[in-house]
Amino acid sequence: MNDMTPDREERSANLKGMGCSRKRVEDARFTQGKGNYVDDIKLPDMLHGDFVRSPYAHARVVSVNKEAALALPGVVAVLTAEDLAPLNLHWMPTLAGDKQMVLADGKVLFQGQEVAFVVASDRYVAADAVELVEVEYEELPVITDPFEALKSEVVLREDLEGQTEGAHGPRKHHNHIFTWEQGDEAGTNQVLDNAEVVAEETMYYHRTHPCPLETCGSVASMDKVNGKLTLWGTFQAPHVVRTVASLLSGIEEHNIRVVSPDIGGGFGNKVGVYPGYVCSIVASIVTGKPVKWVEDRMENLMSTAFARDYHMTGKISATKEGKITGLHCHVTADHGGFDACADPTKFPAGFMNICTGSYDIPVAYLAVDGVYTNKAPGGVSYRCSFRVTEAVYFIERMIEVLAIELDMDAAELRRINFIKKEQFPYTAALGWEYDSGDYHTAWDKALETVDYEGLRAEQAERVEAFKRGETRKLMGVGLSFFTEIVGAGPVKNCDILGMGMFDSCEIRIHPTGSAIARLGTISQGQGHATTFAQILASEIGISADSITIEEGDTDTAPYGLGTYGSRSTPVAGAATAMAGRKIRAKAQMIAAYLLEVHDDDVEFDIDRFVVKGAPERFKTMKEIAYAAYNQAIPGIEPGLEAVSYYDPPNMTYPFGAYVCVMDIDVDTGVPEIRRFYALDDCGTRINPMIIEGQVHGGLTEALAVALGQEIAYDDMGNVKTGTLMDFFLPTAWEVPNYETDYTVTPSPHHPIGAKGVGESPHVGGVPCFSNAVQDAFRAFGLRHTNMPHDHWRIWQTANGLGLHD
Amino acid sequence: MTDKMHIKLKVNGEDKEFLAEPRELLIYALREKLNITGPHVGCETSHCGACTVTLDGKSVKSCTMFVAQANGAEITTIEGIGEPDALHVLQESFREHHGLQCGFCTPGMITRATKLLEENPNPTEEEVRFGMAGNICRCTGYQNIVKSILSAASEINAAKEAAQ
Numbered sequence: 001m002n003d004m005t006p007d008r009e010e011r012s013a014n015l016k017g018m019g020c021s022r023k024r025v026e027d028a029r030f031t032q033g034k035g036n037y038v039d040d041i042k043l044p045d046m047l048h049g050d051f052v053r054s055p056y057a058h059a060r061v062v063s064v065n066k067e068a069a070l071a072l073p074g075v076v077a078v079l080t081a082e083d084l085a086p087l088n089l090h091w092m093p094t095l096a097g098d099k100q101m102v103l104a105d106g107k108v109l110f111q112g113q114e115v116a117f118v119v120a121s122d123r124y125v126a127a128d129a130v131e132l133v134e135v136e137y138e139e140l141p142v143i144t145d146p147f148e149a150l151k152s153e154v155v156l157r158e159d160l161e162g163q164t165e166g167a168h169g170p171r172k173h174h175n176h177i178f179t180w181e182q183g184d185e186a187g188t189n190q191v192l193d194n195a196e197v198v199a200e201e202t203m204y205y206h207r208t209h210p211c212p213l214e215t216c217g218s219v220a221s222m223d224k225v226n227g228k229l230t231l232w233g234t235f236q237a238p239h240v241v242r243t244v245a246s247l248l249s250g251i252e253e254h255n256i257r258v259v260s261p262d263i264g265g266g267f268g269n270k271v272g273v274y275p276g277y278v279c280s281i282v283a284s285i286v287t288g289k290p291v292k293w294v295e296d297r298m299e300n301l302m303s304t305a306f307a308r309d310y311h312m313t314g315k316i317s318a319t320k321e322g323k324i325t326g327l328h329c330h331v332t333a334d335h336g337g338f339d340a341c342a343d344p345t346k347f348p349a350g351f352m353n354i355c356t357g358s359y360d361i362p363v364a365y366l367a368v369d370g371v372y373t374n375k376a377p378g379g380v381s382y383r384c385s386f387r388v389t390e391a392v393y394f395i396e397r398m399i400e401v402l403a404i405e406l407d408m409d410a411a412e413l414r415r416i417n418f419i420k421k422e423q424f425p426y427t428a429a430l431g432w433e434y435d436s437g438d439y440h441t442a443w444d445k446a447l448e449t450v451d452y453e454g455l456r457a458e459q460a461e462r463v464e465a466f467k468r469g470e471t472r473k474l475m476g477v478g479l480s481f482f483t484e485i486v487g488a489g490p491v492k493n494c495d496i497l498g499m500g501m502f503d504s505c506e507i508r509i510h511p512t513g514s515a516i517a518r519l520g521t522i523s524q525g526q527g528h529a530t531t532f533a534q535i536l537a538s539e540i541g542i543s544a545d546s547i548t549i550e551e552g553d554t555d556t557a558p559y560g561l562g563t564y565g566s567r568s569t570p571v572a573g574a575a576t577a578m579a580g581r582k583i584r585a586k587a588q589m590i591a592a593y594l595l596e597v598h599d600d601d602v603e604f605d606i607d608r609f610v611v612k613g614a615p616e617r618f619k620t621m622k623e624i625a626y627a628a629y630n631q632a633i634p635g636i637e638p639g640l641e642a643v644s645y646y647d648p649p650n651m652t653y654p655f656g657a658y659v660c661v662m663d664i665d666v667d668t669g670v671p672e673i674r675r676f677y678a679l680d681d682c683g684t685r686i687n688p689m690i691i692e693g694q695v696h697g698g699l700t701e702a703l704a705v706a707l708g709q710e711i712a713y714d715d716m717g718n719v720k721t722g723t724l725m726d727f728f729l730p731t732a733w734e735v736p737n738y739e740t741d742y743t744v745t746p747s748p749h750h751p752i753g754a755k756g757v758g759e760s761p762h763v764g765g766v767p768c769f770s771n772a773v774q775d776a777f778r779a780f781g782l783r784h785t786n787m788p789h790d791h792w793r794i795w796q797t798a799n800g801l802g803l804h805d
Numbered sequence: 806m807t808d809k810m811h812i813k814l815k816v817n818g819e820d821k822e823f824l825a826e827p828r829e830l831l832i833y834a835l836r837e838k839l840n841i842t843g844p845h846v847g848c849e850t851s852h853c854g855a856c857t858v859t860l861d862g863k864s865v866k867s868c869t870m871f872v873a874q875a876n877g878a879e880i881t882t883i884e885g886i887g888e889p890d891a892l893h894v895l896q897e898s899f900r901e902h903h904g905l906q907c908g909f910c911t912p913g914m915i916t917r918a919t920k921l922l923e924e925n926p927n928p929t930e931e932e933v934r935f936g937m938a939g940n941i942c943r944c945t946g947y948q949n950i951v952k953s954i955l956s957a958a959s960e961i962n963a964a965k966e967a968a969q
Contacts, residue, residue, distance in 0.1 A: 023900055023901065023903075024900065024903070026908065027899065027900040027905060027908075028889075028900070029908075030905055030907075030908025030911045030912075031883075031892070031896040031899050031900060031905065031908075031911055031915060032843075032883065032884070032887065032889065032892070032896065033841075033842070033843020033844070033882065033883030033884050033911075033912040034843070035908045035909070035911075037842075037845065037909065039836075039842075039845070039846065040836075040842040042837070042840070122837075123833070124826065124828070124829065211943065212907070212909075212943055213845075213847045213853060213855055213907070213909045213910050213941065213942070213943045214845065214847065214907070214909045215847075262907075262908065263907065264845070264907050264908070264909030265906075265907040265909060265943045265944055267943070294846075296849055297847070297848040297849060297850065524907055525906035525907025525908065525944045526906070527906070689903050690903070692903070693903045693906060693944075693945060693949060696945055696946030696947075696948045696949065697906065697943070697944045697945050697946045698946075699946055700945075700946035700947070701943070723848070723850055723852075724848045724850055724852035724853060724941075725850065725852065729852075729853075729941050729943065731937075731938040731939075731940075731941060731947075732933070732934040732935075732937045732938055732940075732942075732947040732950065732951060733934050733935055733938040735946055735947050735948070737948050738946065738948060
């Protein structure tokens with residue numbers, strides 16, 4: 001090596017590989033207003049679609065009169081179920097094995113349901129025409145409560161009448177969808193019946209909505225000359241959308257190109273297939289012109305993709321010393337008018353069976369009953385892996401309730417029940433095999449950092465001061481310790497509409513040593529173009545700055561199942577590393593040939609292959625790439641490309657320890673977050689800056705859900721929170737600064753040990769905020785109160801406990 | 806449909822003339838008539854601020870203003886802030902401090918922040934949080950947005966001092 005050769009440290013830094021806080025490559029276009037979102041797409045002669053929606057939550061559609069609308073200049077078409085029926089497109093399959101009306105077929109089942117699709121020359125004309133479509137409705141009794149639905153004689157889904165078998169087994173009632181059971185019911189009941197201590201609680205995890213800042217939309221363009229359909233849209237899973245579009249329309253898959261352009265946040269909202277997508281396609285086929293559909297905010301909150309809405313009842317048993325012996329959980333799940341949950345096929349309640357949490361619980365039983373009501377369909381994973389938010393909230397509340405029952409400190413109760421480091425891989429009572437964890441270390445670090453004992457002492461003093469009338473503010477210490485299950489998933493048990501949940505990466509190294517990699521995922525703000533290039537840089541020794549990452553175009557990207565459930569890093573990230581290793585294996589053979597040594601006599605060193613024991617003899621990856629394209633090497637094909645389809649052997653199990661310190665004014669019900677500490681263990685860390693950003697964002701969405709955000713209905717099935725006036729999205733004014741921390745416990749089965757992080761803060765954050773509110777009132781006898789803890793509800797809690805007397 | 810009006814605007818320094826229905830919202834005139842797609846539509850109720858532009862020196866949510874009301878106005882959008890090879894300090898700062906993720910709120914956020922720093926060149930963190938409360942971000946939790954704006958403020962002030 002001469003003096004001009006950069007040393008190893010410098011070469012490594014130049015790569016901008018894994019572990020560095022590389023600045024994002026996406027930001028140049030976003031900060032200059034040059035993002036390209038679906039509503040930015042403008043094609044020649046493009047038409048605009050808009051929906052006539054039902055004002056009623058349950059009604060028969062007696063007639064639809066399009067005449068006045070069609071007479072309006074600029075209106076091209078008005079589609080109803082009757083028009084779609086000959087194409088068999090008036091209904092569509094849902095991801096949950098049910099079917100959903102694309103346009104109202106005889107009746108409507110929720111307020112805001114799509115009744116007719118107006119196509120016009122511009123959005124104003126389309127909106128005018130929507131007002132001119134005359135729909136005659138005959139109101140039917142409305143059911144918004146799932147318990148009532150299971151008792152009612154009113155049949156919501158008349159199309160399913162007489163069907164006693166659903167997609168997930170027997171249906172017990174005409175408004176019942178499925179029962180999903182996991183674990184050992186008899187064994188659990190036996191333990192509960194004979195336990196020293198049993199704590200029971202019923203809790204409602206309210207309905208909410210992911211509400212990304214960009215609503216859902218699509219632009220369909222049918223090129224009748226070439227028989228090709230192009231569909232741009234807000235799709236978190238573009239390849240699946242193409243397959244579904246092909247199956248629905250009969251157009252062969254190679255003649256459909258689906259493109260997810262820049263996506264303005266997803267959080268689960270953009271996983272499903274919505275009537276608007278289907279109608280834009282049909283309208284383009286009918287009119288021969290491109291058709292754009294973009295929903296407005298009210299339509300977004302009313303009709304696409306609610307989350308949660310789980311009524312949960314739990315029983316947890318323990319010894320007097322606090323060792324948990326069993327857990328029983330029953331859920332009544334309100335799925336709305338159609339079962340459109342976005343879960344892997346075999347999991348109608350998602351991964352709710354992770355509800356034993358981070359604790360070594362010997363026996364458990366879970367049963368979930370899905371129920372139809374007159375509410376919007378959806379049931380998506382809002383910033384979480386499938387139903388994991390519900391599961392973690394359930395167990396983290398049950399732990400608090402058990403601590404009250406035992407008169408024990410909730411932190412200590414967690415500590416004595418954690419799965420121990422040496423127990424991993426750990427098979428939980430409900431079947432999952434946790435890959436790795438070190439919960440005690442994380443917990444101790446968290447409690448020490450926040451001075452947990454000091455906080456409890458301060459809290460006790462505050463209670464006394466309150467009782468003496470010296471303050472009107474109580475103090476809550478919210479705890480949560482969560483284990484997520486992400487990275488769906490192994491093809492053997494995870495599929496969506498029959499497609500195994502692998503993911504993919506395809507890499508092409510250019511002759512001059514730069515590269516392009518394409519993946520089956522799609523970023524919605526997570527920064528894939530930045531982080532996947534970092535994984536690759538470390539694997540193949542080419543600087544991340546010389547690697548382009550592309551996603552979201554089904555004509556060019558390899559097939560993959562998309563981005564949701566924190567699956568991109570665990571699955572596509574693994575595919576990226578594996579494809580990179582294939583490149584490296586070929587590069588090794590080329591290097592050995594160029595250096596005139598045996599393949600085994602060279603080894604990879606940051607950005608080059610060196611002859612073992614003679615580091616001055618080397619070929620850089622740039623030199624190797626060039627040789628791959630310009631030199632005839634015996635026994636080796638020209639070029640340097642690789643593709644990997646990665647079927648993960650297991651899920652990954654990120655975890656974390658969160659603490660929230662809150663002051664609550666009992667007279668106004670206003671909570672003030674004094675401190676929020678979040679320790680996340682997501683395994684190997686690819687880009688600390690991006691991880692921290694994900695944690696801030698997830699915690700803020702958790703704050704929203706815990707402290708006020710909900711989709712509420714009145715008894716008539718009217719959505720009461722359909723605008724941002726009523727639906728709580730926190731602003732900079734309401735959000736605190738967060739302290740982030742970490743431990744690193746790599747996943748043993750993932751090629752780079754990474755576990756995924758995007759959703760952890762939401763999953764762990766919701767119970768932490770909620771526990772903080774409830775902990776403030778523990779000294780005054782509060783056991784449990786439901787979220788969202790808005791000011792009014794907190795005031796009511798204080799009032800109910802006699803604190804205003 | 807009503808008669809169209811003759812609208813004149815100065816947008817990012819360029820004179821624009823076009824016909825529009827008086828009921829057309831400013832955001833749609835910008836996005837669809839003038840192809841200025843930086844400002845976005847997030848709510849159409851002036852809550853989210855994704856459509857924020859600067860109009861005659863004030864931050865305005867262009868989704869709740871008729872283009873007719875804006876007739877004759879001077880407007881700056883994100884497209885008029887910085888050049889690709891000479892970015893505005895705020896654009897640099899948002900990148901440096903990871904003040905954006907999906908990018909949908911970013912044009913409105915940066916446009917508003919330019920005004921905020923003109924109105925108050927030395928804001929405290931609390932003043933930044935209050936001054937930005939009309940712009941919603943669903944991704945970042947605001948912490949890094951606040952950091953980006955405070956850092957840009959120091960940088961602008963340091964540059965001013967150096968110039969004096």
